[in-house]
Amino acid sequence: MSSSSSSRLSADARRNREHWDAKADDYQSRHSAFIGRPEPRWGVWQIPEDELGILGDVAGKDVLELGCGAAQWSILLARRGARPVGLDNSEAQLRFARRLIEAQGVELPLVHASAESVPLADESFDIVFCDHGAMTFADPYRAVPEAARLLRAGGLLAFSMASPLLAICWNEETNDPEERLLNDYFGMHRFEWPDDGSVEFQLPYGEWIRLLRRSGLAVEDLVEPCPAADAISTYEWNLAWARRWPAECIWKARKR
Amino acid sequence: MGETLAGGVHLEGAQAMTLPEHVARNRAAWDGWATDYVEAGERAWAQDEPTWGIWGIPEAEVGMLPPDLAGKDTIELGCGTAYISAWLARRGARPVGIDNSEAQLGTARRLQAENGLEFTLLHGNAEEVPLPEKSFDLAISEYGASIWADPYRWLPEAARLLRPGGELVFLVNGTILMLCVPDEDGIAAGDRLLRPYFGMHRFEWPDDQSVEFHLPYGEWIRLFRRNGLEVEDLIELRPGEGATTGYPFVTSEWARRWPSEEVWKARKRLDG
Numbered sequence: 394m395s396s397s398s399s400s401r402l403s404a405d406a407r408r409n410r411e412h413w414d415a416k417a418d419d420y421q422s423r424h425s426a427f428i429g430r431p432e433p434r435w436g437v438w439q440i441p442e443d444e445l446g447i448l449g450d451v452a453g454k455d456v457l458e459l460g461c462g463a464a465q466w467s468i469l470l471a472r473r474g475a476r477p478v479g480l481d482n483s484e485a486q487l488r489f490a491r492r493l494i495e496a497q498g499v500e501l502p503l504v505h506a507s508a509e510s511v512p513l514a515d516e517s518f519d520i521v522f523c524d525h526g527a528m529t530f531a532d533p534y535r536a537v538p539e540a541a542r543l544l545r546a547g548g549l550l551a552f553s554m555a556s557p558l559l560a561i562c563w564n565e566e567t568n569d570p571e572e573r574l575l576n577d578y579f580g581m582h583r584f585e586w587p588d589d590g591s592v593e594f595q596l597p598y599g600e601w602i603r604l605l606r607r608s609g610l611a612v613e614d615l616v617e618p619c620p621a622a623d624a625i626s627t628y629e630w631n632l633a634w635a636r637r638w639p640a641e642c643i644w645k646a647r648k649r
Numbered sequence: 650m651g652e653t654l655a656g657g658v659h660l661e662g663a664q665a666m667t668l669p670e671h672v673a674r675n676r677a678a679w680d681g682w683a684t685d686y687v688e689a690g691e692r693a694w695a696q697d698e699p700t701w702g703i704w705g706i707p708e709a710e711v712g713m714l715p716p717d718l719a720g721k722d723t724i725e726l727g728c729g730t731a732y733i734s735a736w737l738a739r740r741g742a743r744p745v746g747i748d749n750s751e752a753q754l755g756t757a758r759r760l761q762a763e764n765g766l767e768f769t770l771l772h773g774n775a776e777e778v779p780l781p782e783k784s785f786d787l788a789i790s791e792y793g794a795s796i797w798a799d800p801y802r803w804l805p806e807a808a809r810l811l812r813p814g815g816e817l818v819f820l821v822n823g824t825i826l827m828l829c830v831p832d833e834d835g836i837a838a839g840d841r842l843l844r845p846y847f848g849m850h851r852f853e854w855p856d857d858q859s860v861e862f863h864l865p866y867g868e869w870i871r872l873f874r875r876n877g878l879e880v881e882d883l884i885e886l887r888p889g890e891g892a893t894t895g896y897p898f899v900t901s902e903w904a905r906r907w908p909s910e911e912v913w914k915a916r917k918r919l920d921g
Contacts (some may be wrong), residue, residue: 413651454807518693531723558825558846561825561907562842572841572842573839573840573841573842574829574840574842574906574907576823576839577906577907578825578885578906578907578908579885579887579905579906579907579908597908598866598883598885599882599883599884599885599911602880602882602883603882606880606881606882611879611880612870612880613870613881614867614870614871614874615866615867615870615873617846617847617866617867619847619863633856637842637846637847638828638842638846638847639846639847639865639867642867
């Protein structure tokens with residue numbers, strides 16, 4: 394399965410496609426070993442799924458990963474008996490995915506599209522998820538209703554991303570969070586990064602809850618992982634900050 | 650009225666002997682503060698239209714109350730002078746108010762008599778309400794049990810009291826505000842994160858004996874779900890430009906940028 398729908402891309406999706414196409418080589422050379430470990434792990438500090446239990450038992454389930462990159466996550470879920478599909482907005486990232494899928498010998502269809510508009514049928518997945526993927530780089534006001542459309546009744550949407558608190562403490566100049574509030578909370582939605590041309594999205598906590606509910610999803614959990622004191626990462630996030638305040642969070646919601 | 654509830658006095662005596670430490674401390678604190686809240690109570694009772702929180706934001710903007718209250722059984726957890734219950738009663742509800750401070754309830758009873766509005770007031774702790782399960786359609790709290798009682802105790806109790814489909818609505822200080830508020834009384838929150846988020850629960854202050862409770866966002870969500878409640882909304886209140894408050898712990902400039910107050914709404918599942 395391979396599909397492209399560039400004509401329907403929003404301006405932001407187009408920008409992020411260009412950004413990730415340009416960045417993919419560098420990104421994978423920096424992080425692919427770290428995020429390609431033998432068991433599924435979440436986020437910047439790679440906290441094991443077996444510890445967090447976000448997705449639970451995936452065997453026999455149809456799973457869609459939104460923003461799969463080189464498909465490290467989906468490959469591991471295929472090994473655990475899931476039927477994953479990997480979606481990414483960047484063809485360059487998907488080239489890494491194809492290589493890895495072939496090397497690992499798993500069955501894993503890929504889709505080249507933005508999570509804002511997914512060329513797949515309604516109610517075709519039991520789990521739609523991403524780990525610092527599409528919910529960061531696609532507009533949640535489009536991507537959440539899309540995810541809800543793709544889920545079967547009772548299906549799970551789970552996504553990790555930076556926390557809204559991190560967004561208001563973020564210093565754009567130093568690329569690091571501070572121990573103080575710098576940016577406005579009310580109205581947060583779209584963040585442009587002048588240094589790399591990408592667009593990221595974040596919403597206030599209450600806005601996430603309303604968006605999930607409006608999209609027909611019941612809010613099940615907001616996991617705010619605290620990394621271990623000796624946590625390691627190839628991402629240059631501030632561990633000292635993240636040990637005191639949630640730098641990442643994982644939302645779980647279920648289609649009614 | 651509280652006094653007419655069979656066993657009410659006896660129960661109160663039995664509770665006092667085993668009152669948890671934080672409940673005893675908050676009872677003493679609020680018995681001491683009650684005179685400072687008489688005027689605010691009188692003003693709120695005199696209002697037709699509810700306003701919420703330290704900025705007095707109108708109900709029309711917040712939407713804290715269910716649209717139709719006629720005939721609904723409501724309980725106000727930590728009612729203080731019971732002004733919310735008065736608003737609910739005027740909208741046709743059958744309210745009950747419970748408060749940990751007898752002195753606050755004294756004001757409430759006087760205002761009931763002056764306004765000719767009678768409803769049941771109980772002196773007790775919202776963590777242990779002497780009423781049967783599934784007897785209310787709405788449980789509500791504004792800076793009441795919602796911050797002065799332990800959520801791991803009062804919230805399961807609220808869930809127990811609600812009928813299937815019943816609503817829990819409560820207003821608390823903003824979670825982020827609680828990271829920025831200084832320990833010392835009378836100083837407004839600045840932009841500094843003064844304490845960690847992880848593990849936030851029980852807050853004690855150097856200048857008084859009271860104990861407050863505030864939880865991380867995710868912890869509230871898990872607590873609702875464990876107790877059979879669906880999360881319906883988290884309304885983060887933002888005061889209008891030039892809004893004022895008599896409280897010294899936050900400025901309107903701060904509250905215009907970051908949430909100083911939050912309203913959680915949850916509903917008891919029909920199978921709950």
